[in-house]
Amino acid sequence: MQKVSAISSIICPTVAIATHQVSYQTKLQTLLTDISVAIDRGSRTALIGATGSGKTTFLRLLNRLIDPSQGMIAMMLRDRDALQNIQEIPIQTLRRRVVLVPQEPTLLGMQVKEAIAYPLHLQNQKLNAQAIDARLKTWIDKLQIDRQLLNRGERELSLGQRQWVAIARALVMQPEILLLDEPTSALDRGLSHLLLDILTEQAHDSQPMTVIMINHQLDLVQSWCDRLICLEHGKLSQDLIAGEVDWQAIDDSLKRDRNQQDF
Numbered sequence: 590m591q592k593v594s595a596i597s598s599i600i601c602p603t604v605a606i607a608t609h610q611v612s613y614q615t616k617l618q619t620l621l622t623d624i625s626v627a628i629d630r631g632s633r634t635a636l637i638g639a640t641g642s643g644k645t646t647f648l649r650l651l652n653r654l655i656d657p658s659q660g661m662i663a664m665m666l667r668d669r670d671a672l673q674n675i676q677e678i679p680i681q682t683l684r685r686r687v688v689l690v691p692q693e694p695t696l697l698g699m700q701v702k703e704a705i706a707y708p709l710h711l712q713n714q715k716l717n718a719q720a721i722d723a724r725l726k727t728w729i730d731k732l733q734i735d736r737q738l739l740n741r742g743e744r745e746l747s748l749g750q751r752q753w754v755a756i757a758r759a760l761v762m763q764p765e766i767l768l769l770d771e772p773t774s775a776l777d778r779g780l781s782h783l784l785l786d787i788l789t790e791q792a793h794d795s796q797p798m799t800v801i802m803i804n805h806q807l808d809l810v811q812s813w814c815d816r817l818i819c820l821e822h823g824k825l826s827q828d829l830i831a832g833e834v835d836w837q838a839i840d841d842s843l844k845r846d847r848n849q850q851d852f
């Protein structure tokens with residue numbers, strides 16, 4: 590395994606996440622091969638690729654739901670002055686700062702308000718009840734969550750509502766790195782745009798949040814992202830700044846993949 594210093598020396602200090610020749614295999618197949626990327630702090634990255642190309646697997650590696658079979662992932666957290674192998678970061682610290690919103694989130698049987706506040710209560714040594722309430726109110730307002738929804742249980746919510754609550758639960762934590770797995774797939778256009786606006790605002794905050802988002806809705810991500818990473822059969826096929834992307838070609842290739850899968 591490469592030393593972190595080997596990566597630090599080749600990338601600039603604005604990098605928040607660096608992966609070096611990361612591969613992931615199960616007993617049966619290789620899901621990711623040799624992925625090396627460097628993602629800047631406060632950047633907005635769209636991660637795209639055909640179904641099964643390894644996008645979710647990549648996000649799961651970044652908050653250590655799984656670990657690479659080969660290669661290394663390093664991050665530069667806010668209060669550190671160097672990239673650090675994520676396997677050396679205490680797992681609670683990593684999960685508090687690098688938050689993943691899965692495609693089909695669960696509220697673990699909680700009501701909406703309780704679910705959103707849950708991660709803040711886990712940090713109760715740091716935040717008192719008043720601070721938790723203030724943080725909740727801020728995000729409930731920003732995300733325009735209907736007060737009537739707050740006492741609903743998980744079963745009374747649609748997939749889109751569950752996704753929205755999971756996004757709120759992630760944002761109240763004010764993570765340094767936010768990983769979103771198709772967050773807008775069940776949202777209407779209005780909420781999708783609201784989400785992207787909020788994410789852009791957070792990226793420009795004095796404590797900028799870095800976002801990586803899997804999203805198949807190219808028309809949405811095109812105007813939002815500043816970086817595009819494309820996976821194909823578990824390999825990095827494109828890594829471009831947004832201005833360099835041929836969006837029409839990307840759209841055509843995703844459509845081709847979808848047609849082949851349908852066939």
Ligand SMILES: Nc1ncnc2c1ncn2[C@@H]1O[C@H](COP(=O)(O)OP(=O)(O)OP(=O)(O)O)[C@@H](O)[C@H]1O
Nearest residue numbers: 615617618620638639640641642643644645646647
């Ligand atoms: N733990 C696992 N064991 C075996 N195979 C897996 C595992 N996790 C994912 N896979 C398979 O690995 C491939 C990549 O999965 P992944 O979910 O990362 O792709 P994806 O690009 O996110 O796809 P989608 O767009 O459909 O969500 C798929 O074929 C999937 O079935």
